Amino acid sequence: MNIKKEILYKVNNKQLLIGVVGLGYVGLPLSVSFAQENNQVLGFDKSEEKIKKINSGENYIGDIQDDDLISVVNKGLLSASNDFSLIKKCDVLLICVPTPLDKFRKPDMSYIESACIEIGKNMKRGTFICLESTTYPTTTEHFMLPIIERESGFKHENDFWLAFSPERVDPGNKEYFTKNTPKVLGALTKDGLEIGEAIYKLAIENVHLVSSPRVAEMVKILENTYRLVNISLINELALLSGKMDINIWEVIEAAKTKPFGFQAFYPGPGVGGHCIPLDPFYLEHIAKKFNFDLTMINTAGHIDMLMAHRMTLKITSALNRHKKSINGSIILFLGVAYKPNINDERESPALKIIDEVINKGGNVRYHDPYISEIKTPENKQLKSIKLSPDSLKIFDCVVITTNHSEFDASFIERNSKMIVDLRNLIKVASNKVYKL
Amino acid sequence: MNIKKEILYKVNNKQLLIGVVGLGYVGLPLSVSFAQENNQVLGFDKSEEKIKKINSGENYIGDIQDDDLISVVNKGLLSASNDFSLIKKCDVLLICVPTPLDKFRKPDMSYIESACIEIGKNMKRGTFICLESTTYPTTTEHFMLPIIERESGFKHENDFWLAFSPERVDPGNKEYFTKNTPKVLGALTKDGLEIGEAIYKLAIENVHLVSSPRVAEMVKILENTYRLVNISLINELALLSGKMDINIWEVIEAAKTKPFGFQAFYPGPGVGGHCIPLDPFYLEHIAKKFNFDLTMINTAGHIDMLMAHRMTLKITSALNRHKKSINGSIILFLGVAYKPNINDERESPALKIIDEVINKGGNVRYHDPYISEIKTPENKQLKSIKLSPDSLKIFDCVVITTNHSEFDASFIERNSKMIVDLRNLIKVASNKVYKL
Numbered sequence: 001m002n003i004k005k006e007i008l009y010k011v012n013n014k015q016l017l018i019g020v021v022g023l024g025y026v027g028l029p030l031s032v033s034f035a036q037e038n039n040q041v042l043g044f045d046k047s048e049e050k051i052k053k054i055n056s057g058e059n060y061i062g063d064i065q066d067d068d069l070i071s072v073v074n075k076g077l078l079s080a081s082n083d084f085s086l087i088k089k090c091d092v093l094l095i096c097v098p099t100p101l102d103k104f105r106k107p108d109m110s111y112i113e114s115a116c117i118e119i120g121k122n123m124k125r126g127t128f129i130c131l132e133s134t135t136y137p138t139t140t141e142h143f144m145l146p147i148i149e150r151e152s153g154f155k156h157e158n159d160f161w162l163a164f165s166p167e168r169v170d171p172g173n174k175e176y177f178t179k180n181t182p183k184v185l186g187a188l189t190k191d192g193l194e195i196g197e198a199i200y201k202l203a204i205e206n207v208h209l210v211s212s213p214r215v216a217e218m219v220k221i222l223e224n225t226y227r228l229v230n231i232s233l234i235n236e237l238a239l240l241s242g243k244m245d246i247n248i249w250e251v252i253e254a255a256k257t258k259p260f261g262f263q264a265f266y267p268g269p270g271v272g273g274h275c276i277p278l279d280p281f282y283l284e285h286i287a288k289k290f291n292f293d294l295t296m297i298n299t300a301g302h303i304d305m306l307m308a309h310r311m312t313l314k315i316t317s318a319l320n321r322h323k324k325s326i327n328g329s330i331i332l333f334l335g336v337a338y339k340p341n342i343n344d345e346r347e348s349p350a351l352k353i354i355d356e357v358i359n360k361g362g363n364v365r366y367h368d369p370y371i372s373e374i375k376t377p378e379n380k381q382l383k384s385i386k387l388s389p390d391s392l393k394i395f396d397c398v399v400i401t402t403n404h405s406e407f408d409a410s411f412i413e414r415n416s417k418m419i420v421d422l423r424n425l426i427k428v429a430s431n432k433v434y435k436l
Numbered sequence: 437m438n439i440k441k442e443i444l445y446k447v448n449n450k451q452l453l454i455g456v457v458g459l460g461y462v463g464l465p466l467s468v469s470f471a472q473e474n475n476q477v478l479g480f481d482k483s484e485e486k487i488k489k490i491n492s493g494e495n496y497i498g499d500i501q502d503d504d505l506i507s508v509v510n511k512g513l514l515s516a517s518n519d520f521s522l523i524k525k526c527d528v529l530l531i532c533v534p535t536p537l538d539k540f541r542k543p544d545m546s547y548i549e550s551a552c553i554e555i556g557k558n559m560k561r562g563t564f565i566c567l568e569s570t571t572y573p574t575t576t577e578h579f580m581l582p583i584i585e586r587e588s589g590f591k592h593e594n595d596f597w598l599a600f601s602p603e604r605v606d607p608g609n610k611e612y613f614t615k616n617t618p619k620v621l622g623a624l625t626k627d628g629l630e631i632g633e634a635i636y637k638l639a640i641e642n643v644h645l646v647s648s649p650r651v652a653e654m655v656k657i658l659e660n661t662y663r664l665v666n667i668s669l670i671n672e673l674a675l676l677s678g679k680m681d682i683n684i685w686e687v688i689e690a691a692k693t694k695p696f697g698f699q700a701f702y703p704g705p706g707v708g709g710h711c712i713p714l715d716p717f718y719l720e721h722i723a724k725k726f727n728f729d730l731t732m733i734n735t736a737g738h739i740d741m742l743m744a745h746r747m748t749l750k751i752t753s754a755l756n757r758h759k760k761s762i763n764g765s766i767i768l769f770l771g772v773a774y775k776p777n778i779n780d781e782r783e784s785p786a787l788k789i790i791d792e793v794i795n796k797g798g799n800v801r802y803h804d805p806y807i808s809e810i811k812t813p814e815n816k817q818l819k820s821i822k823l824s825p826d827s828l829k830i831f832d833c834v835v836i837t838t839n840h841s842e843f844d845a846s847f848i849e850r851n852s853k854m855i856v857d858l859r860n861l862i863k864v865a866s867n868k869v870y871k872l
Contacts, residue, residue, distance in 0.1 A: 210690050223694055246648075246651055262659050
C-alpha cells in the first residue's frame with residue numbers, strides 16, 4: 001500500500017495517531033476536538049506543567065469544558081508528552097506554536113523553526129504536517145519546507161505532505177469554537193490537500209480549500225488586519241470626537257442602524273491579545289522583501305502604539321479637573337484582561353497604562369475577577385484587590401479598562417469619586433464620568 | 437395655536453407642504469417617497485431641465501420607478517420649481533444639495549450656503565428645516581444656523597427649527613431604498629427633534645434619534661470613512677498580493693468563511709461616486725480646526741489617489757509581455773460607471789485611467805451599456821462603442837473597469853487578445869488575463 005492510501009485508510013478507520021505540537025489556547029482545544037471524535041491524540045509541549053495537568057485531566061484553557069478534557073483523558077484518547085521522539089509514532093502533526101513579535105516588533109520564528117527541526121529529526125515517512133500558527137505568507141513553502149526536508153532527508157510529496165491551515169480561535173466566543181468554525185486549508189500539492197481535508201473533517205464541520213499555503217496564510221492576516229485597521233480607525237475618530245464634544249458611542253449605535261455596508265467597531269484603550277496586535281506586522285515584515293510598504297498597517301500600528309499614552313493623558317485631564325495630579329493620586333484600574341470575560345492579559349493595553357501611571361508617580365491598584373495577579377511589561381507585580389463600596393471610595397480615580405460582565409456599572413458609578421471610562425461601561429449621564 | 441402645535445397638527449392631518457431643495461439622486465427619491473404617502477411636495481432646483489422633466493413626469497433617477505414618478509405628478513402631489521420665493525409657502529424644507537470637494541480637495545460649502553440664503557430670505561415663521569447633505573460635524577450649528585437667522589431675522593426655536601438627517605442613498609441597491617432605510621436624525625432642540633421625527637415618519641419606516649446634529653453629521657462620515665478605509669486597505673493588499681503571487685480574490689472568498697468579525701471588501705481601480713471619495717475629507721478638514729490629524733483617512737486617501745496611476749502601470753506591464761507599449765496600442769475600457777449596474781460616472785476611477793492612458797499615447801475606446809458618452813476630468817470626450825466579437829478582436833488590450841451584470845465574461849475572454857481584469861470578472865484561469 002502506498003503512503004497516500006495508507007494514511008487515507010487510517011483516516012477512514014480512525015486509526016490515526018494525531019500529534020499536536022504546542023498545547024496552548026489553539027493546540028489544546030484542537031486536541032480535545034479530535035479526541036472527542038474518537039481519534040487518538042498525542043499532545044507535545046515543552047512545558048512540564050502543561051503535560052502534567054493534561055495527563056491528570058486538569059484543564060487550563062477557558063474555552064474548554066473541564067468535563068470534556070477529563071472525559072477524553074480518562075478514555076485514553078488524549079495524552080501529552082514532552083518527549084519529541086514520540087513524533088515518529090504520529091501519522092499527522094499539527095503545529096500550534098506561538099508566533100510572537102520580538103521587542104523590535106519583528107517576527108520571532110524560533111518556535112516554528114524549533115518545531116520543524118524536532119519534526120524533521122523524528123518523523124516517519126508518510127506523515128501529514130500542517131501549520132496552524134499565524135505567520136507571513138510563504139512561510140510554509142520557503143521557511144518550513146527546507147528545514148523539514150533537510151532534517152528528515154525526506155522529500156515532500158514522495159515521503160510526506162505539508163500544508164497550512166490557520167487557527168481561528170476567538171477566546172470567550174460562546175457560539176463559535178473549534179468544531180463549528182470553518183477551517184481554511186492550503187497545501188503544497190493536490191494529494192496533500194486531499195489528505196488534509198480528510199483529516200480535518202474528522203473534527204471540524206466545514207473545511208474550505210484554497211489553492212496554496214500562501215493563500216491560506218494571507219487569509220488569516222487579512223482577517224486580523226481588517227480588525228486592527230478598523231479598531232485603530234475608530235480609536236482615532238474617538239479621540240477627535242472627544243475634542244469635538246461628540247459622543248462616539250452614540251455615533252456608532254446610530255451608524256449600526258444602516259442595514260448594509262457597515263460593521264461596528266468600538267473604541268478602547270488599544271488592541272490586545274495574541275493576534276490583532278501582532279499578525280499584521282508579520283505581513284508588513286515580508287512585504288519589505290517585495291519592496292512594498294504597507295501604509296495602512298503602518299498607520300494603524302502608529303495609532304495603536306500611542307493609545308496607552310493617550311489614555312494616560314485622559315486620566316491626567318480628568319484628575320486635573322479635580323485639581324489633582326497623577327503623582328500622589330491613588331488610582332484603581334478595573335479589568336486588565338485585553339477583552340471582556342476572559343483571563344488573558346497578553347498585550348493588554350491596561351498593563352501599559354498601569355506602567356505609565358506608576359512611572360508618573362501614581363499609586364496603582366487593580367481589580368479583575370478573572371486575573372488574580374499581573375506582571376506589567378516593566379515588571380511591576382500587582383495583585384487584584386477586592387471591590388467594596390468602602391474600597392472604591394478611597395480612590396481619586398477609577399479607570400475602566402475592561403468591560404467584564406461582572407462589573408456593576410451603577411455600583412461603580414455610585415461609589416467612585418471620579419471615573420475614566422474607556423469602555424462605555426457607565427451608560428447613565430454623570431458628571432463624575434470622563435469617557436473615551 | 438403656537439407654531440409647534442400648528443406644524444404637528446399639519447403632520448397629523450397631512451396638510452404639510454414639504455419643500456425639497458435640490459432634486460438629484462437624494463432629493464428626488466425623497467420627494468417621491470413623501471408624495472407617495474399623500475403629502476404635498478414642492479421640489480426646488482436651479483436646473484430648468486430637471487424642473488421641466490419632473491413636471492412632465494419624466495424620470496431621470498435610476499432608483500425611481502418611472503411609474504411612481506408619473507403617478508405622484510399626475511395626482512398633483514409632486515411638482516417642481518426654480519422660483520425660490522415659493523419657499524415661503526413651505527412648512528418643511530429638506531435640503532439635499534451637493535457637497536463636493538473643490539480642486540484642492542477642500543469642502544465646497546457654496547451649495548449649502550446658497551440654499552440657506554434662499555431659505556432665510558423667503559421662509560415663513562414656523563418652518564422645520566433639515567439638511568440631508570453629507571458634511572463635516574458642526575455644519576448645522578455653526579455654518580447654517582447663523583446664515584438662516586441673519587437672512588430671516590428669525591430666532592431658532594422661537595420661529596423655526598433646524599436639524600440634520602444624513603441621506604443614506606445607495607444607488608442601485610434593490611433591497612434598501614428611501615422608505616425602508618432607517619434614518620438618523622439630530623436636531624438643535626427637543627422640539628425640533630420631536631417635529632422632525634413626526635415629519636420623517638410620514639415617509640420613512642424607522643427614524644433613529646440622536647442627541648445633536650453633530651452626532652448625526654458624524655454618523656454619515658463614519659459610515660463612509662469605514663468604506664474608504666477598508667477599500668483602500670484591500671487595494672493595498674491586492675497590490676502586494678500581485679507581487680507575491682497570491683490571488684487576493686481567492687483570499688477574500690476564504691476569509692468570508694469566518695462566521696464572525698469580518699466583512700468582505702473587494703479591490704478595484706479605486707473608489708468612485710459622490711460619497712466615499714469625498715465624505716472622509718470633510719471630516720479631515722474640520723479636524724484641522726481642532727488641531728487633529730486624521731492619519732487613517734490621510735493614508736486611505738493617499739492609496740486611493742495613486743490607484744489610477746497604478747492601474748495604468750498594470751496595463752503597461754500586461755502590454756509589455758506582448759512586446760507592446762501603451763503608446764500606439766488600441767485599448768478598450770469595459771465599464772466607466774463607478775460601480776456595477778448604475779449610470780453614474782462621477783469620480784469614477786475609469787475616467788482617470790483613460791486620461792492617463794490617452795496622455796501616454798494610447799488609442800482609447802470604451803463600452804458601457806449604461807453610459808453613452810463621457811467627458812473625462814481632462815475634458816476628453818468619448819462615446820460608448822458597440823461590442824461584437826470582431827470589434828473586441830481589434831484591441832491590443834481590453835481593460836475591465838466596471839463589472840456590470842451585462843458583461844459576458846466568457847464572450848469577452850474568448851474574443852479578446854489580452855485582458856486586464858481589475859474587477860475579477862473573468863473567473864476561469866486564462867493566460868490572456870492579467871488580474872488586479
